[in-house]
Amino acid sequence: MRLTFTRICLALALASCSGRPAAPPEPRRTNDTARAKELMRAVQSAWRDAETLSVEMEESYAGHPERDRKRLLLKRPDRVRWDDPPEGKESNHYVFDGRNGWGFFDGKNSYTKHPGEAAWTDYDAGPLVSLFFQMDPDEILEESMMADEVAIRHDLLGEELCEIIRWKCPGLARNGEAELWIDSTSRPRRFYLAQTPYGMDPTDGQIKPFPQGRDSPRFFKTVDYVAIERSKPLSDDLFAFTPPPDAENKGADLLAAGTLAPVFEAVRLDGQVVRLSEFRGRPVLLNFWSAG
Numbered sequence: 001m002r003l004t005f006t007r008i009c010l011a012l013a014l015a016s017c018s019g020r021p022a023a024p025p026e027p028r029r030t031n032d033t034a035r036a037k038e039l040m041r042a043v044q045s046a047w048r049d050a051e052t053l054s055v056e057m058e059e060s061y062a063g064h065p066e067r068d069r070k071r072l073l074l075k076r077p078d079r080v081r082w083d084d085p086p087e088g089k090e091s092n093h094y095v096f097d098g099r100n101g102w103g104f105f106d107g108k109n110s111y112t113k114h115p116g117e118a119a120w121t122d123y124d125a126g127p128l129v130s131l132f133f134q135m136d137p138d139e140i141l142e143e144s145m146m147a148d149e150v151a152i153r154h155d156l157l158g159e160e161l162c163e164i165i166r167w168k169c170p171g172l173a174r175n176g177e178a179e180l181w182i183d184s185t186s187r188p189r190r191f192y193l194a195q196t197p198y199g200m201d202p203t204d205g206q207i208k209p210f211p212q213g214r215d216s217p218r219f220f221k222t223v224d225y226v227a228i229e230r231s232k233p234l235s236d237d238l239f240a241f242t243p244p245p246d247a248e249n250k251g252a253d254l255l256a257a258g259t260l261a262p263v264f265e266a267v268r269l270d271g272q273v274v275r276l277s278e279f280r281g282r283p284v285l286l287n288f289w290s291a292g
Helices: 033-047 128-132 137-144
Strands: 052-061 064-075 079-084 092-096 100-105 110-115 149-157 160-169 176-182 188-195 198-200 207-209 219-230 265-267 273-275
Touching (some): 033 137, 033 176, 064 128, 160 188
Antiparallel strands (some): 064 079, 079 092, 092 100, 100 110, 149 160, 160 176, 188 219, 198 207
């Protein structure tokens, strides 16, 4: 199973959350890829003998002070479970059982099925999935994250001095950066990202990142790893899902390769209506974006 980073562009440095003065930032170095890989391999080494990984997270967004609780469960060789939030009547779940990915909501008689591969990216939890399943850091940095610039800096997070991997990404979302904070025990502590949203340019109908400038929209997200527990007993039942007989499949199977796209229309930023039928015979890129 190939678990990769979403190629969405990422984010600005994050100040320390401690009330103490932050450690003075080191001069930015633009060729710290070797050190970044060394830090990632140290994390992988600490987890190499762990059968499972249980991660409790708190997620927040710029402009939204609420902190959302989420949980990530991983089990070798390739099992994944994501709970958002970990419990509650409105909890959203995703599991990969080794053959299929399943998405379902508590209290709703519906689900989505993703045959053959994990419908999962490291966008939500940072690089923990790829690191736990021992993806080579060369692949993480150079292919999955599409990094064209990597830098290392140091800063305080609470009482902990962290080494921070910071990278730029020239993928689908440009002019963005991401950060992974790692403490002195090789424990990931925080993932931070920003991206420039995309929209349709009314002058030519092309999907482009919003122009950069003072008023350019930016999306910022912080994931704090509150607790990481290795080799916690996790039942295989946590990574399985059997649809109830009368449950509705919300349509992931309908999007299989070769399936005729359904007819739909959308409104551009200039108010003009665009219909899919107008592009028959031409390649069409659909970009779905949300700030949560």
